[in-house]
Structures are given as structure tokens and as C-alpha cells.
Amino acid sequence: MGTLPPTAQGRATRDRIVEAAARLVADQGASATSVDDVTAAADASKSQIYHYFGDKHGLVEAVIEHQAAMVLGFQARLLASVRSWDELERWRDAMVQTVAQQRGRGGCPVGTLAAALSDTDEDLRGLLSDAFTTWRDAIGGALRSLRDNGLLAEDADLDALTTIVLSAIQGGLLLSKTSRDATPLRVALDGAITHLKSYAPEPPRRRAPSRARG
Amino acid sequence: MGTLPPTAQGRATRDRIVEAAARLVADQGASATSVDDVTAAADASKSQIYHYFGDKHGLVEAVIEHQAAMVLGFQARLLASVRSWDELERWRDAMVQTVAQQRGRGGCPVGTLAAALSDTDEDLRGLLSDAFTTWRDAIGGALRSLRDNGLLAEDADLDALTTIVLSAIQGGLLLSKTSRDATPLRVALDGAITHLKSYAPEPPRRRAPSRARG
DNA sequence: TCCCGGTTGGACCAGACCGTCCAAACGGCT
DNA sequence: AGCCGTTTGGACGGTCTGGTCCAACCGGGA
Numbered sequence: 001m002g003t004l005p006p007t008a009q010g011r012a013t014r015d016r017i018v019e020a021a022a023r024l025v026a027d028q029g030a031s032a033t034s035v036d037d038v039t040a041a042a043d044a045s046k047s048q049i050y051h052y053f054g055d056k057h058g059l060v061e062a063v064i065e066h067q068a069a070m071v072l073g074f075q076a077r078l079l080a081s082v083r084s085w086d087e088l089e090r091w092r093d094a095m096v097q098t099v100a101q102q103r104g105r106g107g108c109p110v111g112t113l114a115a116a117l118s119d120t121d122e123d124l125r126g127l128l129s130d131a132f133t134t135w136r137d138a139i140g141g142a143l144r145s146l147r148d149n150g151l152l153a154e155d156a157d158l159d160a161l162t163t164i165v166l167s168a169i170q171g172g173l174l175l176s177k178t179s180r181d182a183t184p185l186r187v188a189l190d191g192a193i194t195h196l197k198s199y200a201p202e203p204p205r206r207r208a209p210s211r212a213r214g
Numbered sequence: 215m216g217t218l219p220p221t222a223q224g225r226a227t228r229d230r231i232v233e234a235a236a237r238l239v240a241d242q243g244a245s246a247t248s249v250d251d252v253t254a255a256a257d258a259s260k261s262q263i264y265h266y267f268g269d270k271h272g273l274v275e276a277v278i279e280h281q282a283a284m285v286l287g288f289q290a291r292l293l294a295s296v297r298s299w300d301e302l303e304r305w306r307d308a309m310v311q312t313v314a315q316q317r318g319r320g321g322c323p324v325g326t327l328a329a330a331l332s333d334t335d336e337d338l339r340g341l342l343s344d345a346f347t348t349w350r351d352a353i354g355g356a357l358r359s360l361r362d363n364g365l366l367a368e369d370a371d372l373d374a375l376t377t378i379v380l381s382a383i384q385g386g387l388l389l390s391k392t393s394r395d396a397t398p399l400r401v402a403l404d405g406a407i408t409h410l411k412s413y414a415p416e417p418p419r420r421r422a423p424s425r426a427r428g
Numbered sequence: 429t430c431c432c433g434g435t436t437g438g439a440c441c442a443g444a445c446c447g448t449c450c451a452a453a454c455g456g457c458t
Numbered sequence: 459a460g461c462c463g464t465t466t467g468g469a470c471g472g473t474c475t476g477g478t479c480c481a482a483c484c485g486g487g488a
Contacts, residue, residue, distance in 0.1 A: 007434065007485085027333050032245040035476060045437045046477085056476065105333055114392045115329035119241050119319055129392050160401050163389065164382070167402035171385030175377070178328045178343050187374050188381035195409045221455080224465065248445060259467045260447085270446070 005052065014052045017042045022063045026109050029116060030060050057121070064117075064124060067109040068131035075138050082142040083149050085197065091142075092189045099173065100182035107177035110135075111170045136162050143196070156199040168192035219266065228266045231256045236277045240323050243330060244274050271335070278331075278338060281323040282345035289352050296356040297363055299411065305356075306403045313387065314396035321391035324349075325384045350376050357410070370413040382406035 005011045020042035024033045035056055039046050053059040078091045099107075106112070114128040140162045146152045172188030219225045234256035238247045249270055253260055267273040292305045313321075320326070328342040354376045360366045366375075386402030 005434080009484090010435065013435080029243070029245055029330055029334065031243055032334070034474075036474080045435095047436065047438080047479085050477070051435075107329070107332075111388060112329045112333075115321070115326045115388060116243055118321075118392045119326075120243065120246070125392060125394075129394075132389060132392055160405065163386075163398050163401040164405035167385030167389060167398065167405075168378075168381055169385065170388045171381030171383065171402075172377075174325060174329060174384045174388070175346060175381060178332045178339060178346055180339075180343075184377050184381065187377040188385075191374070191378035191381075191409060192405075195405060195412075198409075198412055219464080221464065223455085227465080249447085250445075259465095261449090261466065261468080264447070265465075 010052075013044060013048055017044050017049060017052065017059075018062050018066050020044075021059055022066050022109070025060070025063050026067070026106055026112070030063070030113070031116075035059070057123075060117075060124065061127060064110075064113055064127045064131070067113065068127070068134070071108065071110050072131065072134050072138065075135060079138045079142040083145050085146075085151060085193075088142065088146070088193060088196075092186075092193060095169070096182055096186045096189065099176055099185050104173075104176040104178075104180045104182060104185075107173040108170060111173060115174075132166070136166060139165050146196075151200060152196070153199050153201045161196060161199070164195060165192050224266075227258060227262055231258050231263060231266065231273075232276050232280050234258075235273055236280050236323070239274070239277050240281070240320055240326070244277070244327070245330075249273070271337075274331075274338065275341065278324075278327055278341045278345070281327065282341070282348070285322065285324050286345065286348050286352065289349060293352045293356040297359050299360075299365060299407075302356065302360070302407060302410075306400075306407060309383070310396055310400045310403065313390055313399050318387075318390040318392075318394045318396060318399075321387040322384060325387060329388075346380070350380055353379050360410075364415060366410070366413050367415045375410060375413070378409060379406045 005014055017038060021033065021038045024037055024041055028037075035046065035049055038044075038049060038059070049059060053062060078094055082088050082091060110128065110131050113124075114132070117124040118128060119125075140158055143152065143156075143158045143161055143165075147154065147156065147158065152158075168188040168191065169185075172185035175184035175188070176182050219228050231252060235247065235252045238251055238255055242251075249260065249263055252258075252263060252273070263273060267276060292308055296302050296305060324342065324345050327338075328346070331338040332342060333339075354372055357366065357372045357375055357379075361368065361370065361372065366372075382402040382405065383399075386399035389398035389402070390396050
């Protein structure tokens with residue numbers, strides 16, 4: 001359970017199970033996904049799941065870790081290279097495009113799990129809280145990079161701005177998945193970026209009216 | 215099912231069931247709440263539930279409508295009177311205080327349901343989407359009132375600003391419930407209000423640095 | 429070749445699940 | 459009192475649930 005399978009075959013099986021479980025949990029919810037569902041989807045047998053994960057709780061933990069790694073990998077890759085407003089806007093466009101492609105379905109796997117499990121299980125809440133912390137670090141790194149490049153004022157509160165950006169992501173994704181329309185996410189992220197720009201050391205000529213309609 | 219019980223006694227029973235179910239669903243999730251759980255919590259018998267709601271799906275519908283009415287009632291009451299920045303900030307403080315009191319637990323009942331059910335059931339997603347639309351109307355009304363009082367520019371895009379505010383609410387609540395700390399909500403709402411103020415017709419002396427740290 | 433830990437399949441269990449059913453009790457009528 | 463639709467209680471059935479158990483299988487090392 002705690003440790004990874006020693007053989008390559010075992011590791012492959014474990015991965016297959018986690019991926020199948022992650023997919024099922026993402027579009028049914030954790031408590032609506034049965035262990036038997038997972039065995040069918042992963043083409044595995046029940047003893048394999050209990051061998052590698054101990055019980056269903058352990059399986060859900062593995063799913064959370066898997067989704068956190070996916071999302072944060074994606075985010076970290078895009079955010080690591082941000083050194084200008086243009087690059088930050090490319091990051092925004094990538095997220096909006098991803099959501100638009102699936103018409104909002106699913107939203108953020110981590111956010112969805114956090115909404116469902118934070119009140120139910122203290123262990124899982126901790127994992128999800130850690131995931132958000134890591135995400136904040138990635139965003140905060142990008143903001144620091146912007147500040148180092150002279151695009152944000154020295155005295156700007158980067159922690160607060162990071163919270164604002166992550167809130168816009170999560171809130172926008174929730175509204176987009178509920179309305180099946182990427183617009184709320186685009187508008188929320190646009191608003192966050194406009195807000196960031198208001199902390200530029202040389203304030204732009206004048207404020208820009210918000211562009212998109214929600 | 216579709217219609218309300220004809221007798222006062224029946225209506226009382228129905229209400230008791232919905233309230234108990236809403237409480238259970240809020241802190242266990244819909245699919246983790248069994249009909250038998252509800253019978254026990256509402257001190258009702260099974261036939262009563264199936265008599266008034268048809269099946270579990272109908273019960274969940276009633277729970278959504280109940281939670282939407284609660285949240286929107288609370289919001290509409292606070293937002294209807296907003297005519298100045300001070301009053302908007304009082305609305306923000308009321309929300310933050312409510313969340314702080316329960317250390318973030320639960321978050322927004324509507325948001326939590328939306329995260330869990332939007333991908334699962336198209337009917338329920340529609341109900342939740344409608345709830346968000348009504349919420350948007352309440353926020354939009356407050357913003358219009360601010361504009362009518364000369365606090366927002368005539369050309370400000372109120373629809374977009376409404377989306378930004380609602381995203382901040384939902385995102386902030388999610389982060390607060392996951393971290394068991396009201397700070398993210400306070401910071402997100404502060405950011406949204408600061409953003410709104412940047413659309414004031416007479417821009418304030420200079421931009422204000424964000425106050426709280428996240 | 430034998431051995432042995434890791435791996436796999438699936439029957440099986442006890443309890444929980446949703447939903448059905450029917451008979452009894454209730455309560456406002458006339 | 460007598461009636462009738464509404465409301466109530468709870469036993470029951472068939473299915474699904476998480477979890478256990480054990481026998482078989484595999485593959486590499488000696």
C-alpha cells in the first residue's frame with residue numbers, strides 16, 4: 001500500500017488501476033464509483049485493487065495524488081516560462097481553450113474532489129490542501145518572475161494576488177462546468193489579469209474596460 | 215411529487231424531510247446519503263419519502279431547490295440594499311464572518327452541489343445553473359445600483375463584473391473550505407471589490423495595495 | 429530443476445442500498 | 459356516525475456494496 005510494487009508488471013497494473021479509477025471518479029464522483037466499477041474499467045481483478053491499495057480509501061488517495069500530479073504538471077509547465085504579460089495571457093488562453101473543447105465538462109479534477117471530499121474526510125482534505133499549496137507556489141513563482149522583470153510593483157502583495165488568481169481559476173471553472181460554457185472562466189481570468197496589471201509600476205495610460213461579457 | 219401536499223400536516227412532513235436531507239447531503243454528499251439515513255434524521259418513514267418525492271432523484275431535486283432558496287434569500291436580502299461601497303463591504307464582511315464561524319466547513323451548498331452533480335445529471339445541472347443565474351441577477355442588481363449612484367462608470371461591463379464577483383465568491387469559498395481558513399475568501403472578495411473600484415468614474419488618488427495576505 | 433515472493437482470478441459473505449407493497453391510521457367532510 | 463382521500467409504518471425483495479479468502483499462476487534466482 002504505502003510502497004510501490006517491486007516489479008515492473010505490478011507497477012503497470014497499479015498505474016492502470018489508478019488511471020481507470022481517476023477517470024471514473026472524475027465523472028461520477030468518488031462515492032458513486034464502486035470498486036467493482038474500477039475492476040471492470042481497468043480490466044483488473046478485485047484482489048489486485050485490495051493488494052495495491054488496501055481499501056477504497058487508499059484507492060481514492062491514489063486518485064487524488066494522480067490528479068494533483070496531472071493538473072500541477074500541466075500548470076507548472078505553462079507557468080514556469082511566464083516572464084511577460086503576453087506569456088501570462090497565453091497561459092490563460094490555454095486553460096480557456098482546454099475547457100472550451102470539452103464544453104466545461106469535468107472542470108478542474110482537483111477542485112471537484114476538494115468540493116466533494118473536504119467536508120467528509122480529513123486525510124483527503126489534507127492531500128487536497130497540499131495540492132492547492134503547490135499550485136499556489138507555481139502561480140506565485142510566475143508573479144515573482146513578473147515582478148523581477150519590472151512588470152509588477154515591488155510592494156505588491158504577491159501572496160494575496162496569488163490567492164486572487166487561484167480563486168478566479170476555481171470559481172470560473174465551477175461556473176463554466178455548471179453552465180457548460182467557457183465564457184465565465186475566460187471572463188474571470190481576464191478580470192484577474194486586469195487586476196494584476198493594475199499593480200504595474202507604471203500604471204497604463206488609463207484603465208481598460210473589461211472586454212468579454214459573461 | 216410535482217405538486218405540494220394538500221394538507222398542512224403533509225407539508226410539514228415534507229419540509230422536515232427536505233431540511234434533514236439538505237443537512238445530510240451538505241456534509242456527506244448526495245450519493246453518500248442514503249434514503250434510510252434521511253428517514254432516520256427526519257424521523258419519517260420510507261413510504262413518506264417515496265410518497266412525496268417519487269424517488270431519490272426527486273429528493274435531491276428538492277434539496278437543490280431548498281438550498282438555492284436559502285442561499286439566494288440570504289444573498290438577495292444583503293445585496294438589495296447595497297448603494298455604496300461601504301454597503302458592499304458590509305456584504306463581504308457578512309459572508310466572511312459566516313464562513314469564519316464554521317471554519318470554512320461546508321462552503322457554499324450550491325457550489326458544492328454544482329461541483330458534484332453538474333457532470334452526473336443533466337436535470338440537476340439545469341437547476342443549479344438556474345440558481346447561479348438568479349444569484350448573478352442579485353449581484354448585477356447591486357452593481358447597477360452602484361452605477362446609478364455614480365460609483366461605477368457608465369460604460370463598465372456589468373455582466374463581466376458580475377461574473378468576476380461570483381467567481382471570486384465560489385473560488386474563495388472552495389479554497390477556504392479546503393484550507394479550513396476564511397482568509398482565501400476574504401482575500402478573493404477584497405480583490406474583486408478593489409477591481410470594481412477601479413471602474414469608478416473618478417479614479418481614486420492612486421491604486422490601493424491589496425490589504426490582506428493569503 | 430525447484431523455490432518463493434509477487435501477482436492474479438474470482439467465489440463468497442454480511443450488510444447496505446433503492447424501491448415496492450399493503451394494511452392501518454388519520455382528519456376533514458357531510 | 460360514516461366516508462374517502464391523505465398520510466403513515468415498516469416488512470420485504472433483489473441488487474449492489476466493500477471487503478475477505480484462498481488457490482493458482484508467473485518469473486527470476488540458485
